[in-house]
Amino acid sequence: MFHHILTHNSKQILNLFIRKNKEFIEQPIMKKFLSDKENFLIFCKAIEQPNKENKEALNLRFQEFYKKARVFKYLASLIHIFSIDFDKKHRLKENRYKLILDKPISSDGEKDGLMIDVLADKKLNDNPYLYELLPQENLQDLIINKDLANALKNLTPKQKDVLELFFIKGYTNKEIATIFNETPQNISRIRKASLKKISKQITVEK
Amino acid sequence: MINKEYEQTEEIIMLLDLLNPKIKKALNNTHYQEREDLEQEIKLKVIETFKKLNDMPVPNFDEFYAPFTKSL
Numbered sequence: 039m040f041h042h043i044l045t046h047n048s049k050q051i052l053n054l055f056i057r058k059n060k061e062f063i064e065q066p067i068m069k070k071f072l073s074d075k076e077n078f079l080i081f082c083k084a085i086e087q088p089n090k091e092n093k094e095a096l097n098l099r100f101q102e103f104y105k106k107a108r109v110f111k112y113l114a115s116l117i118h119i120f121s122i123d124f125d126k127k128h129r130l131k132e133n134r135y136k137l138i139l140d141k142p143i144s145s146d147g148e149k150d151g152l153m154i155d156v157l158a159d160k161k162l163n164d165n166p167y168l169y170e171l172l173p174q175e176n177l178q179d180l181i182i183n184k185d186l187a188n189a190l191k192n193l194t195p196k197q198k199d200v201l202e203l204f205f206i207k208g209y210t211n212k213e214i215a216t217i218f219n220e221t222p223q224n225i226s227r228i229r230k231a232s233l234k235k236i237s238k239q240i241t242v243e244k
Numbered sequence: 245m246i247n248k249e250y251e252q253t254e255e256i257i258m259l260l261d262l263l264n265p266k267i268k269k270a271l272n273n274t275h276y277q278e279r280e281d282l283e284q285e286i287k288l289k290v291i292e293t294f295k296k297l298n299d300m301p302v303p304n305f306d307e308f309y310a311p312f313t314k315s316l
Binding site: 059060061067093096097098099100101104105108109110111112113114116117118119120122124125128 | 313
């Protein structure tokens with residue numbers, strides 16, 4: 039890969055080594071190691087002049103590289119597995135110690151619904167006007183950022199509704215889909231497309 | 245002695261930066277409410293494991309090359 043920076047003589051010596059050690063050079067670790075310019079130069083130097091100093095330099099350099107690569111790979115896999123375990127443990131705990139609102143009403147499963155659906159909110163009962171205010175919150179009123187507000191104007195009414203229902207009122211894709219008589223997948227597509235449209239417009243303006 | 249520990253801390257910081265995309269991706273495996281906790285726990289686990297891994301023996305070039313010369 040870095041052949042062009044070598045002298046003709048060095049190239050010959052290197053090519054000889056490669057021919058004699060084809061399988062070794064093809065190893066993914068060697069490929070990765072040699073893809074770095076410094077590594078490559080140290081490697082070539084040791085091949086051309088295998089004195090103690092050059093060989094030690096190569097050994098040390100390779101060792102550092104190998105360690106970093108192995109550590110990284112191990113940790114990457116650890117992170118993934120750990121997160122899955124973590125989630126499993128949490129789901130177990132969640133189901134075991136359910137919050138009262140998430141518990142089913144009847145003791146034989148969730149047939150009749152959850153507590154959250156039946157319990158009344160005292161605050162709302164005392165202040166009926168509060169309930170009136172909440173549904174009135176729409177997208178435009180809540181946006182302070184000028185660029186964002188401008189970008190919102192370019193959305194279709196449906197896109198705006200989807201964003202509002204999803205982000206402000208916290209409806210799920212399924213619920214929004216039933217409102218508009220669409221599939222949840224389409225709602226998700228609409229939502230993502232509108233966000234992309236907004237972000238495109240904002241970055242262009244910048 | 246103190247210098248070595250400082251170096252190791254620097255290395256851990258760099259490693260966490262390098263692994264950040266992997267960590268962010270792993271956060272998708274749990275509820276958004278738990279993500280902050282998970283992120284903290286992952287980083288803790290990474291640091292613990294790194295300290296153990298660092299003492300692992302690793303081959304140098306000659307040792308890695310040796311098995312390939314035998315097959316000639």
